[in-house]
Amino acid sequence: MELTTEGFVVEEGMDQHYDVLKELGDCHTMLGNFDRARQCYEEAALLAKDRPGPHVGRGVVAMQTGCHDEAERAFNEALRLDDNCAEAYGGLAMLYQQRAEYPKAFDYYLKSLDRNTDNLVALLGLFQTACQMGSFAKVIHYLNVYLERHPGDVSVLFCLATLYSHDGRLDEATEAIQTILTLDASNAEAVQLLKEVERKRAQASSEAASR
Amino acid sequence: MIAPYDTKCGPLVSVLVPTFNRRRYLREALESLVRQTHAHFEAFVVNDGGEPVADLVASFNDPRLVMLDRRENRGKAASLNEALQHARGKYVAYLDDDDRYYPRHLAALIEALESQDNCQAAYTDLYKVHCRIEPDGSRQVLGKVVNISRDFDRFFLCHFNHVLHVSLAHRRDLLARTGLYNENLRVLIDWDMTRRLAFFTDFLHLPEVTGEFYGPEGACDRISYRMRLDKVEYLKQVLTIRTARPAKPWPKMPDLSLIYLPDTMDAAAGETLRHIWLWTFMPYEVYLPLPPRQISRLDTDMPALVPVHVPDGTTRAARLNAALARATGDYVAVVTPSVRVQEMWVEKALYAATRDAEGKTAYALAPAEDGWTALVVRRDILASARAARPNAGLRESLEAAGISLRGPDPTQLPFQFDELLLNAQALEAEGAWLLAARSYAEIGRRYGNQRWMRERAAAAYFHDGAHNEEALSICRELNATQPTVSTVLLEAKLLKGAGKFDEALALLNQAEAILSSER
Numbered sequence: 001m002e003l004t005t006e007g008f009v010v011e012e013g014m015d016q017h018y019d020v021l022k023e024l025g026d027c028h029t030m031l032g033n034f035d036r037a038r039q040c041y042e043e044a045a046l047l048a049k050d051r052p053g054p055h056v057g058r059g060v061v062a063m064q065t066g067c068h069d070e071a072e073r074a075f076n077e078a079l080r081l082d083d084n085c086a087e088a089y090g091g092l093a094m095l096y097q098q099r100a101e102y103p104k105a106f107d108y109y110l111k112s113l114d115r116n117t118d119n120l121v122a123l124l125g126l127f128q129t130a131c132q133m134g135s136f137a138k139v140i141h142y143l144n145v146y147l148e149r150h151p152g153d154v155s156v157l158f159c160l161a162t163l164y165s166h167d168g169r170l171d172e173a174t175e176a177i178q179t180i181l182t183l184d185a186s187n188a189e190a191v192q193l194l195k196e197v198e199r200k201r202a203q204a205s206s207e208a209a210s211r
Numbered sequence: 212m213i214a215p216y217d218t219k220c221g222p223l224v225s226v227l228v229p230t231f232n233r234r235r236y237l238r239e240a241l242e243s244l245v246r247q248t249h250a251h252f253e254a255f256v257v258n259d260g261g262e263p264v265a266d267l268v269a270s271f272n273d274p275r276l277v278m279l280d281r282r283e284n285r286g287k288a289a290s291l292n293e294a295l296q297h298a299r300g301k302y303v304a305y306l307d308d309d310d311r312y313y314p315r316h317l318a319a320l321i322e323a324l325e326s327q328d329n330c331q332a333a334y335t336d337l338y339k340v341h342c343r344i345e346p347d348g349s350r351q352v353l354g355k356v357v358n359i360s361r362d363f364d365r366f367f368l369c370h371f372n373h374v375l376h377v378s379l380a381h382r383r384d385l386l387a388r389t390g391l392y393n394e395n396l397r398v399l400i401d402w403d404m405t406r407r408l409a410f411f412t413d414f415l416h417l418p419e420v421t422g423e424f425y426g427p428e429g430a431c432d433r434i435s436y437r438m439r440l441d442k443v444e445y446l447k448q449v450l451t452i453r454t455a456r457p458a459k460p461w462p463k464m465p466d467l468s469l470i471y472l473p474d475t476m477d478a479a480a481g482e483t484l485r486h487i488w489l490w491t492f493m494p495y496e497v498y499l500p501l502p503p504r505q506i507s508r509l510d511t512d513m514p515a516l517v518p519v520h521v522p523d524g525t526t527r528a529a530r531l532n533a534a535l536a537r538a539t540g541d542y543v544a545v546v547t548p549s550v551r552v553q554e555m556w557v558e559k560a561l562y563a564a565t566r567d568a569e570g571k572t573a574y575a576l577a578p579a580e581d582g583w584t585a586l587v588v589r590r591d592i593l594a595s596a597r598a599a600r601p602n603a604g605l606r607e608s609l610e611a612a613g614i615s616l617r618g619p620d621p622t623q624l625p626f627q628f629d630e631l632l633l634n635a636q637a638l639e640a641e642g643a644w645l646l647a648a649r650s651y652a653e654i655g656r657r658y659g660n661q662r663w664m665r666e667r668a669a670a671a672y673f674h675d676g677a678h679n680e681e682a683l684s685i686c687r688e689l690n691a692t693q694p695t696v697s698t699v700l701l702e703a704k705l706l707k708g709a710g711k712f713d714e715a716l717a718l719l720n721q722a723e724a725i726l727s728s729e730r
Contacts, residue, residue: 012354012356013339013341013353013354013355013356013358013696013697014341014353014354014428014698015353015354016341016354016355016356016696016697017354018351018352018353019352019700020696020700020719020722020723020726021723022699022705023707023715023719024716024719024720024723026707027703027707027712027715027716027719028716030707030712031712031713031716047353078552120492120620181524
């Protein structure tokens with residue numbers, strides 16, 4: 001064994017203060033203490049001038065307080081520092097969605113999910129935007145990618161089942177709903193959607209018969 | 212005059228504070244000192260020929276702070292020695308001019324030392340403060356991490372200093388046996404002293420964070436750091452430390468007599484001696500039994516080399532016996548010409564031998580050659596075996612004395628903790644977080660260093676993502692008694708992930724308070 005200092009001397013911790021301030025900002029945001037959150041993000045940004053996280057945090061706070069222009073600047077600053085920042089793309093997508101700029105929102109949700117398929121907020125945002133635009137093919141792909149990593153996520157399974165049903169892919173819709181009901185037998189929305197799918201199936205059968 | 216012992220305040224502690232051109236930080240260091248809950252101390256601030264600080268020390272108006280001012284810059288070791296000339300305390304503690312004690316630092320150490328008889332030295336954990344030096348000289352804190360928290364391990368200490376001097380307190384009377392600081396050293400002065408202390412006492416480890424020392428990012432202004440940049444000089448100083456041998460008896464340190472048996476003093480033998488000097492880190496002396504004509508060929512300033520003159524034509528058996536008669540070590544390593552000297556070449560066998568209570572086993576260093584095997588064995592056992600069969604080969608004499616010969620088995624090797632730690636870290640690097648977490652937990656159970664291993668286990672469980680309950684449970688336990696910024700932050704992240712934002716916020720505020728100020 002060659003003994004080096006690596007094994008027994010911890011040399012991590014250069015980002016620790018940054019981490020604490022960023023986490024503080026996140027918690028304050030979740031609790032609605034937006035002024036305090038903003039302050040924490042600003043202090044974090046001073047400690048790590050090259051990190052996008054605090055700017056994403058500032059963007060989220062600005063969005064929550066209705067300052068959309070400030071939010072857009074903050075998310076873009078995050079992207080200037082890291083053009084692969086999935087959270088910044090997601091933030092901009094939400095902003096465009098709020099402004100009813102659905103094609104732009106859809107595009108940014110996709111950019112966010114391209115960089116992090118695990119982002120549930122972006123996934124649901126993509127789903128909502130797709131519903132507004134009536135464009136579902138790409139959404140189904142990302143929902144399935146997400147479900148490969150989180151097979152028990154009932155809310156995403158429900159979105160997927162809804163989209164399959166909307167697309168007329170009734171067998172796949174039924175399979176997704178049955179998965180939901182296996183996980184949560186009392187899920188009323190799933191039961192309702194299953195009835196809707198069965199109704200569509202019956203309707204399709206009768207139309208086929210009448211032809 | 213401060214009393215050496217005060218029935219109300221406990222024993223007097225002599226705190227040594229060497230300083231050189233760090234006036235800016237010295238005030239904070241001294242402020243942390245005068246706030247100690249163990250107030251019965253005397254502190255010697257030794258200005259090593261740097262910018263004046265006497266006015267700063269005087270501004271405290273505290274009779275416990277004694278200024279020792281000198282014009283000439285003679286180095287840290289000389290400063291410490293000068294302070295020791297004045298010290299009267301039962302214990303000695305250390306404070307560098309840019310470090311800080313927390314208020315309980317001295318109390319924690321002195322209470323621990325006074326409450327038991329086995330250890331005459333004790334040390335705590337310290338935060339290493341990663342910081343950025345701003346243009347105005349102020350320090351912006353980037354993180355506070357306990358980067359060394361290791362239970363005392365004598366073998367390990369001989370290889371690497373795991374006891375930070377600022378965290379240490381020891382009985383002053385030990386210095387009569389260790390000797391004073393080596394003023395010829397420019398680096399690792401602290402290690403030289405802790406290593407020498409380990410010849411005479413065990414050290415008590417208190418895994419409690421009681422202070423902090425600074426580690427600026429980028430190039431550092433520390434003298435010891437700059438000195439390390441000269442690799443050759445650094446190696447020379449390391450070898451000086453490794454070959455230091457305080458006066459005997461050594462109640463705690465095994466002494467090893469290396470009996471080197473080359474048939475002639477040729478280039479290969481010289482190279483072997485050079486490698487012994489380079490690689491051996493446990494205390495040793497080399498005995499070289501050869502005719503004077505052969506020994507005179509030797510051109511070396513290797514310390515701890517003992518020539519043993521024998522007549523021309525003396526057999527190897529007789530040369531071994533001659534050297535053995537001179538050897539004073541507790542253990543003997545018989546080194547035959549075929550032994551390959553490299554890192555840990557003799558320490559594995561020595562470690563096994565020191566843990567063998569009966570001493571009826573010799574531990575092989577290399578494969579046998581002509582009835583001779585390089586090995587480590589207790590000196591008294593070998594001496595008896597050789598006395599009974601002085602003319603026999605080494606193996607034959609050992610066999611006749613009922614001494615078995617084998618290599619150390621895996622459980623007898625030194626640094627098993629470090630081997631397993633490196634394995635666990637390799638698992639982390641591969642992303643096998645759960646296996647790593649379980650490894651850390653097991654290492655802690657088997658080899659101590661509990662706080663350190665539990666912290667690593669919690670971090671690995673957290674990274675695994677599917678075992679946050681385990682991570683949270685460990686963090687809660689650690690933070691209830693020995694919180695550090697790292698474990699408080701980790702618990703906060705876990706709680707935040709579970710949607711418990713209020714609880715996470717309270718912990719993050721606790722972490723921020725530690726990071727933003729002293730405690």
